Amino acid sequence: GAGVSQSPSNKVTEKGKDVELRCDPISGHTALYWYRQSLGQGLEFLIYFQGNSAPDKSGLPSDRFSAERTGGSVSTLTIQRTQQEDSAVYLCASSSQGSTDTQYFGPGTRLTVL
Amino acid sequence: DAKTTQPNSMESNEEEPVHLPCNHSTISGTDYIHWYRQLPSQGPEYVIHGLTSNVNNRMASLAIAEDRKSSTLILHRATLRDAAVYYCILSGSSNTGKLIFGQGTTLQVKP
Numbered sequence: 001g002a003g004v005s006q007s008p009s010n011k012v013t014e015k016g017k018d019v020e021l022r023c024d025p026i027s028g029h030t031a032l033y034w035y036r037q038s039l040g041q042g043l044e045f046l047i048y049f050q051g052n053s054a055p056d057k058s059g060l061p062s063d064r065f066s067a068e069r070t071g072g073s074v075s076t077l078t079i080q081r082t083q084q085e086d087s088a089v090y091l092c093a094s095s096s097q098g099s100t101d102t103q104y105f106g107p108g109t110r111l112t113v114l
Numbered sequence: 115d116a117k118t119t120q121p122n123s124m125e126s127n128e129e130e131p132v133h134l135p136c137n138h139s140t141i142s143g144t145d146y147i148h149w150y151r152q153l154p155s156q157g158p159e160y161v162i163h164g165l166t167s168n169v170n171n172r173m174a175s176l177a178i179a180e181d182r183k184s185s186t187l188i189l190h191r192a193t194l195r196d197a198a199v200y201y202c203i204l205s206g207s208s209n210t211g212k213l214i215f216g217q218g219t220t221l222q223v224k225p
Contacts, residue, residue, distance in 0.1 A: 033212060043158065043201075043215040056212065091157050093213075101211065103150075105157030 002026065004106035006092050012112045013082055021077045021109045025094030032075050033095075033103060034067060038088040046090075049075065050097075082113045118202045123220045126192045134187040134219050136202030141182050145206040148213070149176065149187050151198040158201065158215075161187065197223045 005024045013019050025032050034046040045059040049069040060066070064082075069075040079086055089108040095101040119137040126132040138147065149161040162169055162176045164185070169176040175188040189196055201218040205211055 031211060035213075035215075042217055043152075043213070045212045045214065048212050059212070093157075095211065102160045102163070103158075103211070103213065105159065108157050 004092055004094055004104050006090075006106040006109050008109060009107065010110045010112075012114065014114050015084060016081055018078065018080045019082055019111065021079075021090050021111070023075045023077070023092030023094075023106060025073065025075070025092070026104055027073075029094035029096050029104075030072065031095045031097060031101065031103075032069055033093040034075070034077050035091045035093065036088040037091060037108075038085075041088075043091065046077070079111075082111075084113050087111055087113045118204060118216055120200070120202050120216060120219045122217065123222065125222045125224060126189075128194060128223055128225050129191050132189040132192045132196070132221065132223075134189075134200050134202075134221065135184065136186070137184045138202070138204055139183045141204055142206060145204040147176065147178060147182075147185050148203045148205050149174070150201045150203065150213070150215075152201070152218070153195075153198045161200070192221075192223045194223050194225060197221055 007022045030051045032049045035043045037043045047067045048056040064080045067077045089110050091108045093103040093105045095103045146163050146165050148163040150158040151161050152158045162174050164176045164178055177186045199218040199220050201215050203213050
């Protein structure tokens with residue numbers, strides 16, 4: 001079946017612009033996660049959605065970052081007033097229920113802020 | 115979040131077994147041990163996970179110490195396609211399942 005998809009695959013933007021990154025999880029998965037991976041760095045948790053519960057935003061690095069999940073499916077990660085340090089690969093993952101369930105990752109969106 | 119310790123890098127010859135160690139001395143009773151790997155230019159992919167007993171699947175085996183303070187991922191016959199960064203991660207019901215990735219072990223497979 002279809003895996004996790006993300007769009008765009010690559011995004012180049014100018015410093016100060018806003019960007020939106022999209023994630024389509026596996027159908028039926030109730031848990032959705034966003035991570036990012038900076039050049040030469042490990043993966044960093046950003047935010048977690050589970051069903052209708054309040055999201056876990058504990059990993060968002062600043063208030064310029066926000067995310068929504070509409071209808072319990074598609075999620076959008078928005079970065080306002082982008083900075084060069086926001087350049088990274090943004091990865092989305094979904095799992096059937098969250099907690100200890102296996103996470104399936106998308107291919108990521110490579111964001112470059114000039 | 116409980117921390118894991120892995121060697122930064124390991125080398126293996128093709129078609130030989132590989133044992134990737136992980137220490138997690140502060141593991142709690144409800145933490146599962148997960149292994150993911152990340153091939154170059156790809157997102158991470160699940161390898162295997164376990165709680166107390168050793169586990170086998172088509173990709174690998176997971177050997178868990180009796181005191182659960184360490185574990186070993188075993189690739190029975192390494193191939194060139196197994197060259198990747200391998201992450202050992204603890205995840206329990208208390209932390210929403212978010213994965214806290216360390217630096218992992220970079221596995222090089224030589225032909």
